Amino acid sequence: MATGYGDARVVRDLSLTVRAGEVVGLLGPNGAGKTSTLLAMTGLLPVMAGDVNLYGESVVKRSTHKLVRLGLVHVPEQRGLFPKLTVAENLALRSRVRKQSVDPAYDYFPALAPLAKRLAGVLSGGEQQMVALAGALVMKPKVLLVDELSLGLAPIIVEKLLPVLRRYADEERCGVVLVEQHVRLALGIADSVVVLNHGEQTHAGPAAVLREHPELLEASYLGASDPGGPAEPTEPVGAGARAGGPSRATAAPIVLPSQSEKEHSS
């Protein structure tokens, strides 16, 4: 998949597969193209080559609104809260988008209950991030894209939030793409990892391998591709996770849960 701004392609070579219940860490240095990738997946940036595939179908022509209704939910870097509404009102607004209950917000984040009547804008950064994540969970996502959850937060707070994401992925069979600068924390919950550097994919494979061989991660951050090219994702879903074509790099799609996984998880 390739994407960018105007004529400039800032992501040129990315192939990413997310299975139901899987957490994929999308890592890489500043400016690598991670945020742009999420924006392309949600229809906010054009897909200039390749494809984005959800439940076995291309969704590049779908509107962002329609993608949300299909269960593709994005937690942006800026958290997307309404600061002048209370926590309860922020959650209620989101739960209505897919006509879901707000209960999961308080089940997954019990610390939000005493904050329900507070204005979102006066909360601490960690509390706001909790509301943002809870607001995503009440939309009952099938695929959740989380951008820089740790931005502006102390690692100790991030350490409390990430396991909730892991639990949600496991319990609801939700596929998660986690963009994160705190590599160690991301590797702590990820099943697999894709590393982007200057818009090119420099590593892909199981997170366990990077936990044991941090030197591979270092090499990918320095821009060195794995010997022999990026690893195949484990058990890719959907057809043609590494489709051939005019250019293998830019024709490779992003594959989100396949139709059969949708049926299993709904």
Ligand SMILES: Nc1ncnc2c1ncn2[C@@H]1O[C@H](COP(=O)(O)OP(=O)(O)OP(=O)(O)O)[C@@H](O)[C@H]1O
């Ligand atoms: N609105 C924009 N117009 C033009 N170029 C942009 C725009 N937003 C980002 N870019 C460029 O696209 C490239 C990728 O940026 P992106 O934000 O996707 O990277 P990132 O990996 O998420 O980095 P960071 O961790 O710093 O957010 C960068 O070179 C950036 O300058």
